[in-house]
Amino acid sequence: MIVSAAWSLLGLAPPSDSAAVRKAYADRLRAMDPDSDPEGFARLRAARDMALADVRRQASKASAEPDASDAADDPFAAVDLPEPELPAKAWPHAAPHLDLPHPSGTISTRLGPVKAMEPHVFGGPAQAPCQRSLTVPPETFLTPVVTGKGDGDVIADRGRWGAFHHLLAQAAPESEPLNPLQERRALDHLRVLHRQTGEMTIEQSGEAESWIAELLARTWPRSAPLLEPAAAAFGWEEERGQLSERPAIAFLNARLRGLRFVEKVERPDHPLHKAWAELSQPGTGRSWWVKRGDVKSLLEGVRKNFPELEQHLNPERVGAWERKLYPEARPAMSGFAGFLSERRLWWICIIGALQALRFAFSPTEPSPRPHLDPLQTIAPSPLSPPSPASPPSTDPASLSALNHAAAHWFGNNATLDWVHSKAPSVADEVEQIVRNQAADGLADTTGHNTDLAMRDALFSALHGTGRNSDSRTLHDVQTLRLRALRAIGKDDPQACISFITADHLAGKVALPASVEQGARKLGHRLAEEGQLGPQQPSPRHQAMIPGPVIDRILDKTGLSLPIVQKVLRHGAATGAQECSVKLALLSESLRLPPAEGDPILRIE
């Protein structure tokens, strides 16, 4: 139907408003019996929808023109980063291509933070023994959006969301999977973010959930350890196989099945375990005591169902086996991609019903509705008070290290028990870190790591508490952080950024005694007042930076306006630039009158 036909079916002349369209539709609908004339009803509906769309189009055309000129004049208009070409082989071996819709970009106005990412080269997936590298396209799905105009600028809350993004997408070293500490932090962030989505409105939580899914998909395979808990918490697997399954979630669900398959096949009782061990061990050649049928099933099953798992296999051994399994074919080419294209038709013939049956079933059928929050089971919530019934399994040596760390960071008379009673979330967090380190086999003989864990927990708690406290405490906390940042210095931007985004200091950085003294005093005071609570979301998500402050930041840092704007909008910038801008912003905000400065301090 064309537009003019729609208007004439409704008996209207084109420049009508939506009320007239609805009225005409209602009148015509009343005159007919939809049940006996479904086609006529469908035509009427179509005409109505088309006419309404036409009305909207006219309205937006009328209002669009002044807007366009506005945007051209606005020096703060968002800069669209060029969309990078997705490399053709971003996922080797025909792994499902992650085809996400173009970013809407609006999410950063609510959730904060995310900046474009440089292309990263991973040294392989989380557990991959082979050295094949994997190029991940630059991230454009969350370009920041600027809503401020005129002489100010709007910056968004970094908080947990930013820290989570930083940890997965930006934190160094990027060539490796998450280390145990990062993994624990990431899980912790994920748990808090999941809880925060539970507090959001339906639209916000939908956006936030998609944001997390896309972040995990983009940062695969670094995000691998987070996949299982995230999927269980958000119920992503319920979407599996649905017509409406979102692309990022379809991608993650496929990866999840692969992870589970690896987990199963690495157990000795799996029927294909021997074949798996054979193909994944290093070295060349092939063993004689592995059943060729098993190897064939495994290889074909993996290639059909979990192409990305081919990276776990040793290509030389795979090649050797292929020569044995398919002697009639030409010698295997180097690299599987060439192999696939050469023999595609042949493959299809041999992927028989047996393999389909073997692998098509879902390895573990998820329960339709998780009655247990899986994130809660991974790490005990830092919010839950320590229960006397289940004392933390701390041996005497760690206990003394913990007590020592408590005295160091909360004053001479403080012990672990004291911290437990005054600031339970801090004590829980530290104990969790120590337990994780112990589980990872990092015995803390000197007590140094425990001390650093206490330091991180204290700064994190101070930061979280300060943001949600009165103006005086806020100033005390941010002054202390400023002093710490200055001490870390501009010469170690990585440590500086890590501290800004995640309250985490790399182990080698030592703080001057005066800063430690300040942290001790402030921590002791807030703990005594019972204020030192867990990290909470910032009450605010945006703040205005007055124009004069931006001028002074320019003077102090010597950077150009576009770079400063970029940093403030979490755009791409080097670590050193970001660090110096943040330092300047913090010190300038502390000088402003509370009415103007506090909103900035509360989100920084």
Added chain:
Amino acid sequence: MIVGIDLGTTNSAVGVWREGEAQLIPNALGDILTPSAVHVGTDGTVSVGKAALERMALPGTATATSFKRYMGTDRRIRLGKRDYDAEDLSALVLRALCDDVRAATGETPTEAVITVPAYFNDRQRRATRHAGELAGLTVRRLVNEPTAAAIAFGLMDRQEREPFLVFDLGGGTFDVSIVEMFSGIIEVRATAGDNRLGGDDFNHALAAAIRPRLDPEGKLERLTPDRAEALLFQAAERARRTLSESGTADFALTVGDERLSASVSTEEFEEAVAPLLRPLRDPLARALRDSAMPVQELSDIVLVGGATRMPVVRKAITRLFGRFPNSSINPDQAVALGAAMQAGLIARSGELEEIRITDVCPYTLGVDHIARDSNGGMQAGLFSPIIERNTPVPVSRVHTYQTVADNQRKLSFGIYQGEAREVSGNVRLGELSVDIPARPAGEVTCDVRFSYDSSGLLEVDVSVPISGTKANLVIIDEEDRPAAGDLAARRAALAALKVHPREDAANQALLARAERAYEDHLGAWRDMVGKWILGFTGALDSQDPRSIADAALLLAANLDRLDNEAPL
């Protein structure tokens, strides 16, 4: 006469369009709501409603509740000496409701509008229709429950309304509809739901959380699982109702000669049911997405269904939408009122002439097909949607399919309903085959037309242009035709059941209440209740209306006093 019936998981209600308005008909006890419960006593006598519910946890008897959850399944429930399926039990409830209408109006209902959860699939709808037929009613239309509630809400003051959202959390199902009302048109924009989420789940969650504390020694395990479950469920229901009004409640039940009791706080309850709140989100998000409606444009969040009385649910809704919901309509009665209005519409009552209602089809409908995958192989068992979910109904759509093999002589279509990409994940509604002339692959095409009407019933036509075998009409519902003779037999079997007469319903409910009180109390209290029951049954045996009435008054007064004073 046409009646409108809300056949609910927990409670049912019936209404008629009379004197220019929808009126709900009270049952013999004077209540608008009749519990959807059926009890069969040791003598084979059937009772329905409150009397059945009161006997739910009595030892040695059988009461079926929440059987709507098994609509459209083969599951059978054993009561007394017979097995019943959900259709039979629903038919008994429908018959009791019709008796109430007959008593109130003097007319016998012959036709009905029955409401179903919007997210009921075709099989469940068909079962509901059968239940109506078993009760001797011609089902003129099945109306989606949130749509019925929207009719009641929309016609309350007949104002124009911006799009609003109906949030319908009943005993066993959860539905969401986005509805708009303008110039007398009530238009459903989108519907979504969850067939496995309702108020019952909150009871089960609470019972599961309290059970270890309530019964550390495992006394309940000595009972049959069904009975333990029933006792816990009832106790949870009582505690949940109390918690809707106060901060703590007693979770108490009596096992044999022992009383188990634990106190439960609002916080504990909220923690126990927290996992049930997240599943509320998905249907809401889906309905909003399908209707392309931003939350800010919704004018109201209308609450329907008894479970929306729970403060924890209201809190969750407030958080999800960032505003307070509208509770201006009675959540228990809106659906029945809407059904009665729909009945009036069908009867073309003058006052409703100007109203039109358009609904959507809640599920995607389509056929299975074979597709070539990216490697060139054939993949069978894929779902090819013909009518997408949330398409306005009535609707009629055609898709064309072609043969995949040379000299293929037959085309078979499996007909499915659901949202999964592979048909194995969807509900199979039927199958349809057509003979075709032998030709090379791809040369024979076939048009498949799906027509879906306002009641949610589907018709499929297949035609093959090349051979001219055009009119190959198949109505899916006809698949049950062989069962039609069966239907009469089943109706007769149900009719032969000895049912407590309606006049007797009040006395039976009272007696059941006394029996429950007997079970709930211990020692001297129990003996006293036993004596009251003996007195009352003696009066019933005398068959003298005067003395029965006196004894009933006395027993009711005694039980009231007991409820107020006893250490329950």
